[in-house]
Amino acid sequence: MADLSQIRERIDAVDSQLLDLFSQRMALTDEVAAYKAGRGLPVLDRARERAKIAEVSEAAPEGVRDYAVVLFNLLMEVSRANQSAYVSGNADLVEAIERARRDTPDLFPRTAFVACQGVEGAYSQLAADKLFKHADLSFFSTFEGVFKAVDQGFCQYGVLPFENSTAGTVNQVYDLMGAYDFHIVRTVRLKVDHNLLAKPGCTLEAVTDIYSHQQAIDQCADFLASLEGVTVHMVENTAVAAKMVADGDNPGAAALGSRSAAEVYGLETVRRAVQDLGGNYTRFACISKNLEIYPGADRTSLSAVVANRPGSLYKVLARFYSLDINLVKLESRPLPDRDFDYLFYFDVDCPVAAPEFTRLVGSLDDVCEEFRYLGSYSEEV
Numbered sequence: 342m343a344d345l346s347q348i349r350e351r352i353d354a355v356d357s358q359l360l361d362l363f364s365q366r367m368a369l370t371d372e373v374a375a376y377k378a379g380r381g382l383p384v385l386d387r388a389r390e391r392a393k394i395a396e397v398s399e400a401a402p403e404g405v406r407d408y409a410v411v412l413f414n415l416l417m418e419v420s421r422a423n424q425s426a427y428v429s430g431n432a433d434l435v436e437a438i439e440r441a442r443r444d445t446p447d448l449f450p451r452t453a454f455v456a457c458q459g460v461e462g463a464y465s466q467l468a469a470d471k472l473f474k475h476a477d478l479s480f481f482s483t484f485e486g487v488f489k490a491v492d493q494g495f496c497q498y499g500v501l502p503f504e505n506s507t508a509g510t511v512n513q514v515y516d517l518m519g520a521y522d523f524h525i526v527r528t529v530r531l532k533v534d535h536n537l538l539a540k541p542g543c544t545l546e547a548v549t550d551i552y553s554h555q556q557a558i559d560q561c562a563d564f565l566a567s568l569e570g571v572t573v574h575m576v577e578n579t580a581v582a583a584k585m586v587a588d589g590d591n592p593g594a595a596a597l598g599s600r601s602a603a604e605v606y607g608l609e610t611v612r613r614a615v616q617d618l619g620g621n622y623t624r625f626a627c628i629s630k631n632l633e634i635y636p637g638a639d640r641t642s643l644s645a646v647v648a649n650r651p652g653s654l655y656k657v658l659a660r661f662y663s664l665d666i667n668l669v670k671l672e673s674r675p676l677p678d679r680d681f682d683y684l685f686y687f688d689v690d691c692p693v694a695a696p697e698f699t700r701l702v703g704s705l706d707d708v709c710e711e712f713r714y715l716g717s718y719s720e721e722v
């Protein structure tokens with residue numbers, strides 16, 4: 342039997358032929374691209390791809406049939422990525438993005454009408470204060486209220502939490518993203534300390550009821566489990582919880598919330614930073630109805646529905662890979678009224694000025710059933 346180095350030499354010889362053939366194939370796809378660009382034809386030709394895969398599947402020896410199909414799908418994938426440099430699809434979107442880059446001012450607004458969920462003292466308010474120097478805030482009791490306020494032009498911007506480093510994704514916000522038209526114009530990361538807040542004079546031992554938002558309750562699970570004889574109540578927002586404690590007449594009531602909520606509602610901090618993990622961060626998105634792309638935007642959010650069959654999500658991921666674009670977040674939410682079809686959310690790292698960005702947005706239609714561009718932005722940390 343040949344030893345490993347001899348087998349590898351033969352593999353190297355085959356690889357060198359493969360590389361040569363691959364380069365020839367890619368050069369031919371350049372010719373196809375020039376042909377298509379001249380005639381306004383799309384890069385993707387599903388019928389040709391289907392026929393090619395059927396032919397490969399027929400011709401391949403049985404032992405490598407499935408692998409050959411994967412390989413030829415990948416070859417056509419990189420061929421399409423290559424062609425997208427010459428033939429940009431989705432011209433309207435590419436143009437809208439270029440227009441937004443031209444028309445958006447250099448500086449993020451210092452002041453604006455901003456919608457937040459909750460009441461004064463909510464973490465969304467702290468996020469808005471970090472984003473804008475002087476935000477003119479309107480509070481809405483639900484996340485949907487924030488989306489509506491932006492959609493109907495009542496507020497220019499809305500600030501919404503979408504991810505926490507301990508409790509994970511805010512599903513409610515992601516589900517509303519699928520239902521409203523909006524753009525993400527910036528994100529902000531906020532260190533969140535949950536404090537146990539109660540009326541002046543109340544001690545930890547005297548606490549009987551704790552109110553807070555589900556996410557804060559999740560993030561303080563260990564602390565809450567360590568307390569005996571305390572009932573935990575879920576309310577729509579941490580600041581709402583603080584207000585309830587302040588306005589109510591239960592001397593054993595306490596809230597998990599921010600120090601600014603304590604200040605706003607005249608409460609005292611019974612225990613500081615009671616979240617399970619010291620480094621607890623929440624990310625907030627600043628949304629607007631108009632597409633605004635500020636200088637320095639290096640992250641993009643997209644959503645897509647892909648076919649419910651093998652390989653369809655892989656094809657989207659392969660598109661990122663073939664353009665050397667890093668995927669930083671992937672989220673999936675079931676689509677309402679569909680039998681477990683999913684809406685996928687992708688956040689990718691890619692400066693909006695990079696040529697591969699235009700190639701990406703110009704070519705994603707090929708690999709998705711539906712695709713939405715949610716915006717390009719930078720994150721304030």
Ligand SMILES: O=C(O)C(=O)C[C@]1(C(=O)O)C=C[C@@H](O)C=C1
Nearest residue numbers: 373384385386389390417420421
């Ligand atoms: O034949 C074409 O039209 C091509 O663009 C080439 C090619 C391929 O790589 O084989 C790539 C993309 C099309 O979807 C179909 C086939």
